[in-house]
Amino acid sequence: MAILGEEGEVQPLDMFLSIGLDRRTAENALVNPKVTANLTAVIKEAKVVDGCSKTVGNLLYMVATKYPANALVHRPVLLEYIISLKIKNPAQLDAALTFLSNVGPEAFQSKDFEETCGVGVDVSIEEIRSAVNAVLKENMEAILELRYHINVGNLYGQVRKRHPWVDAKIVKEVIDEKLHGILGERTAADDKKPLKKKKEKPVNVDDGKNDVVTSDPPSEEDDNPFSIFPQPEENSKVHTEIFFSNGATWRARNTKELLERHLKATGGKVLTRFPPEPNGYLHIGHAKAMFIDFGLAKERNGSCYLRFDDTNPEAEKREYIDHIQEIVQWMGWQPFKVTYTSDYFQDLYELAVELIRRGLAYVDHQSPEEIKEYREKKMDSLWRDRPIEESLKLFDDMKRGLIDEGKATLRMKQDMQGDNKNMNDLVAYRIKFTPHPHAGDKWCIYPSYDYAHCIVDSLENITHSLCTLEFEIRRPSYYWLLVALGLYQPYVWEYSRLNISNTVMSKRKLNRLVTEKWVDGWDDPRLMTLAGLRRRGVSSTSINDFVRGIGITRSDNSMIRFDRLEYHIREELNKTAPRTMVVLHPLKVVITNLDSGSTIYLDAKMWPDAPSDDVSSFYKVPFTKVVYIERSDFRLKDSKDYYGLAPGKSVLLRYAFPIKCTEVIYGDNADNIVEIRAEYDSSKKTKPKGVLHWVAQPSSGVEPLRVEVRLFEKLFLSENPSELEDWLSDLNPHSKEVIPEAFAVPSLASAVVGDKFQFERLGYFAVDPDTTPGKLVFNRTVTLRDSYSTKSGNK
Numbered sequence: 001m002a003i004l005g006e007e008g009e010v011q012p013l014d015m016f017l018s019i020g021l022d023r024r025t026a027e028n029a030l031v032n033p034k035v036t037a038n039l040t041a042v043i044k045e046a047k048v049v050d051g052c053s054k055t056v057g058n059l060l061y062m063v064a065t066k067y068p069a070n071a072l073v074h075r076p077v078l079l080e081y082i083i084s085l086k087i088k089n090p091a092q093l094d095a096a097l098t099f100l101s102n103v104g105p106e107a108f109q110s111k112d113f114e115e116t117c118g119v120g121v122d123v124s125i126e127e128i129r130s131a132v133n134a135v136l137k138e139n140m141e142a143i144l145e146l147r148y149h150i151n152v153g154n155l156y157g158q159v160r161k162r163h164p165w166v167d168a169k170i171v172k173e174v175i176d177e178k179l180h181g182i183l184g185e186r187t188a189a190d191d192k193k194p195l196k197k198k199k200e201k202p203v204n205v206d207d208g209k210n211d212v213v214t215s216d217p218p219s220e221e222d223d224n225p226f227s228i229f230p231q232p233e234e235n236s237k238v239h240t241e242i243f244f245s246n247g248a249t250w251r252a253r254n255t256k257e258l259l260e261r262h263l264k265a266t267g268g269k270v271l272t273r274f275p276p277e278p279n280g281y282l283h284i285g286h287a288k289a290m291f292i293d294f295g296l297a298k299e300r301n302g303s304c305y306l307r308f309d310d311t312n313p314e315a316e317k318r319e320y321i322d323h324i325q326e327i328v329q330w331m332g333w334q335p336f337k338v339t340y341t342s343d344y345f346q347d348l349y350e351l352a353v354e355l356i357r358r359g360l361a362y363v364d365h366q367s368p369e370e371i372k373e374y375r376e377k378k379m380d381s382l383w384r385d386r387p388i389e390e391s392l393k394l395f396d397d398m399k400r401g402l403i404d405e406g407k408a409t410l411r412m413k414q415d416m417q418g419d420n421k422n423m424n425d426l427v428a429y430r431i432k433f434t435p436h437p438h439a440g441d442k443w444c445i446y447p448s449y450d451y452a453h454c455i456v457d458s459l460e461n462i463t464h465s466l467c468t469l470e471f472e473i474r475r476p477s478y479y480w481l482l483v484a485l486g487l488y489q490p491y492v493w494e495y496s497r498l499n500i501s502n503t504v505m506s507k508r509k510l511n512r513l514v515t516e517k518w519v520d521g522w523d524d525p526r527l528m529t530l531a532g533l534r535r536r537g538v539s540s541t542s543i544n545d546f547v548r549g550i551g552i553t554r555s556d557n558s559m560i561r562f563d564r565l566e567y568h569i570r571e572e573l574n575k576t577a578p579r580t581m582v583v584l585h586p587l588k589v590v591i592t593n594l595d596s597g598s599t600i601y602l603d604a605k606m607w608p609d610a611p612s613d614d615v616s617s618f619y620k621v622p623f624t625k626v627v628y629i630e631r632s633d634f635r636l637k638d639s640k641d642y643y644g645l646a647p648g649k650s651v652l653l654r655y656a657f658p659i660k661c662t663e664v665i666y667g668d669n670a671d672n673i674v675e676i677r678a679e680y681d682s683s684k685k686t687k688p689k690g691v692l693h694w695v696a697q698p699s700s701g702v703e704p705l706r707v708e709v710r711l712f713e714k715l716f717l718s719e720n721p722s723e724l725e726d727w728l729s730d731l732n733p734h735s736k737e738v739i740p741e742a743f744a745v746p747s748l749a750s751a752v753v754g755d756k757f758q759f760e761r762l763g764y765f766a767v768d769p770d771t772t773p774g775k776l777v778f779n780r781t782v783t784l785r786d787s788y789s790t791k792s793g794n795k
Contacts, residue, residue: 537766
C-alpha cells in the first residue's frame with residue numbers, strides 16, 4: 001500500500017514502488033523531474049495509485065519515458081489496453097508507441113492499431129518450438145563451433161522476427177532446452193571463457209548528499225545491451241517529426257526506394273561510426289562511445305568506421321589524429337575504415353549548391369553577434385529572401401576566396417520563428433583562410449558540424465548514428481537536412497554522457513589543465529584521458545568492463561562514482577598482477593641475534609593461491625641482519641586494536657620469521673626514531689597476530705633497491721567540479737605525492753615499463769615511462785580495498 005504524505009497525497013517514491021518498479025529504478029526516476037512528473041501522471045491516469053502487477057508497472061514506466069509528445073490525446077486509450085492486458089509485453093508497447101508517433105493527434109482506427117500492436121495474437125508453444133528449431137538449424141554451424149558461447153540474444157532476435165509478439169521468457173527456456181539437447185552437458189572448456197560478463201550493480205544517481213563510497217560487486221549480465229537497436233531493414237519508420245512555427249510538419253522517414261538503395265549498397269550489414277574531433281586526447285567518455293559504436297557493429301557482424309570530424313582546421317593537429325588511431329586500437333577496436341569528413345568536402349560543397357537551388361539555403365552577411373541577436377528575437381536576416389541566383393554567385397565567391405573572412409556565411413533556411421534554437425537557420429559554411437591538416441590549402445570555406453555530420457553519415461551509409469544526449473535537440477535539424485536533400489536517413493539514437501566524479505572531461509577544460517601546466521601533460525595519470533589511465537596502469541579490458549557494467553542508458557543525470565571504475569581495475573589486477581614487496585617510508589630494524597654476514601633466502605609468493613610445487617610462482621627474498629618496515633607500522637605504545645610492532649611486542653614478517661622489538665634507538669629528540677632493534681624467532685614458534693611487509697639489505701652493508709613511487713588521489717575535491725564557476729580552485733593540492741626513495745625487493749630490478757604489480761598491503765602499481773636504467777618509477781594504479789588491513793599492521 002502506498003504511503004500518504006502530510007497532505008494526503010501519495011509520496012512519489014511509494015507510488016513508484018507500488019507499481020512493481022525496483023527501488024533503483026524508482027529512485028533514479030525521482031532524480032529527473034520530467035520523468036517524475038510523467039510517471040506520476042501516467043499512474044494517476046491509469047488509476048493504479050494503489051498499485052498493480054510488476055508487468056503492468058514496467059509497461060507504465062515505458063509509457064512515462066517514451067510516449068510521443070505529439071500524441072498525448074491518445075494516451076488514455078493506450079493505458080486502457082495496458083491495464084486490460086491487451087498489450088502485455090514491451091514488444092507490443094514499442095509497436096504501439098511507434099504507431100501513435102506516426103499518427104500524432106489525428107484519429108485512428110482501433111483495428112489498425114490492434115493489428116500493428118499484435119493485440120489478441122497468442123503464439124502457441126508448438127509455434128515457438130517450430131520457430132526455435134528453424135533458427136537453430138540456420139545457425140547450427142556457429143552453434144557447433146561456439147557451443148555455449150553462442151549469442152543467445154541474437155538467436156532470440158531471429159525467433160522474434162518470425163513471431164514479433166512472442167513471450168521472451170518462454171523462448172529463452174525453449175532455446176536453452178534445445179541447445180542442451182544438441183550440445184549435451186557443459187564441459188570444463190565451455191566454462192573457461194563464459195559469454196556472460198559481470199555487470200556492476202547500478203547505483204543511485206549521486207545527489208551529493210551521500211558521502212559513502214561503495215564498491216558493490218556487479219551482477220550477472222543477462223541482457224545483450226545492443227538488443228534495443230533495430231535491424232537495418234527495419235529503418236523505414238518515422239524517425240522524428242519536425243514541427244515548424246507555421247504549423248507545417250515534416251515526418252522524417254526513408255522511402256522504400258531510399259531504403260532499398262541503401263540495403264543494396266551495404267548488403268544489409270550494420271554500419272556504425274566513431275567520429276571524434278581531432279582537437280585533443282580521448283577520455284573515458286570516448287571509451288563509452290567506442291564500446292557502443294564498435295560494440296554494436298561487432299555484435300551484429302557489421303563494421304564501424306573511425307571517422308575524424310575535421311571541420312575546424314584551427315583546432316586540429318596531426319598529434320591528435322595519430323593519438324586517436326593508436327588509442328582506438330589499444331582499446332581493442334579495429335576500424336573497418338579510417339575516413340575524414342574532409343574526404344567529402346567536394347560532395348558537401350555540391351550538396352550545399354543543391355540546397356541553395358532548392359531555395360533552402362542562402363548567403364548571409366550578419367556577424368556572429370547579429371546572428372545571435374536575431375535568433376533571440378526570432379527575426380529573419382535581411383538577406384534570408386535574397387534571390388537564389390544571387391546566393392549561388394556569392395557562395396561561389398566564398399569558395400574562390402573573393403570574400404573576406406567573417407563577411408559571409410551560408411545558412412540553412414529552416415525556421416527562425418521556431419522554439420528550437422537548433423532549427424534557427426544554422427550556419428552551413430563559413431570562411432576560414434586556414435590550411436587544413438588533412439585537406440591542405442585547397443579550401444577556404446569549411447562546413448559546420450551541423451551541416452556535415454548528418455550528410456557524411458548518409459554518404460557512408462551509416463545504419464545507426466549513435467551520439468550523446470546533448471545532441472538530441474539537434475535531431476530535427478539532422479533530419480531536416482537529409483529530408484531537404486532527399487538523402488538516406490540513418491537511425492539516430494542518443495545515450496547519456498559518461499560523467500565520473502572528481503574530474504572534468506570537457507576537452508576545453510582538459511586543454512586548459514594541460515596548457516597551463518596544472519597537470520603533467522595529456523597522459524597525466526590523474527586525468528581521465530585514456531592515455532592518462534593507461535599510464536596509471538589501467539588496462540583497456542577493465543575500462544571496457546566498466547563501461548559494459550554501467551550499461552547503455554538514456555538517463556541524463558547520471559554521475560558515476562570513481563570507485564566504480566576502481567572496482568573493475570582491482571578485479572583484473574587481482575588476477576594479473578604478481579605480488580611483491582616495497583616499503584614506502586623505511587624504518588630500519590636490526591636483527592640482533594642474526595650474524596652480520598648471514599643471508600637467508602626465502603620463498604615469497606607472486607600469487608596467493610600458488611601451489612607449493614610451482615617454482616615459477618615464487619620469487620626469492622633475502623633475509624639479513626638489517627631489514628626495513630614501514631615507519632607507520634611501529635608505535636611506542638601498543639593497544640589491543642593495533643597489530644603492528646611496538647616495544648616488547650612480536651609481529652610476523654611476511655614469508656619470513658616472527659620478530660620481537662627489544663630496543664628503540666632515538667636521534668636528536670624523542671620524536672625521531674632512527675632504528676629498531678629486534679630478535680627473530682628462527683623456530684617460528686611465536687604466533688603473532690600482525691603480519692608486516694618488509695625489505696632487507698641484500699647483503700651486509702648494501703642498501704636495498706631504491707625506487708621512486710608516485711601516489712595519486714582524486715584530481716578535484718568536489719564530486720562535480722564542472723559545476724563550479726572557479727573550477728580550478730577546486731584542484732586537490734594533494735592529488736600527487738612523490739616518494740623519491742622507497743625500498744624494493746631485489747627481484748623488482750628487472751621490471752620494465754608497463755609491468756604491473758601488487759605491492760603487498762599497499763595497492764597495485766605500474767612501471768612509469770619516466771623509468772631510466774638507473775631508476776625505476778612506479779605509479780599507484782589503485783589502492784587495495786582495505787589499504788592497510790586490520791590483520792596486517794594498522795587498524
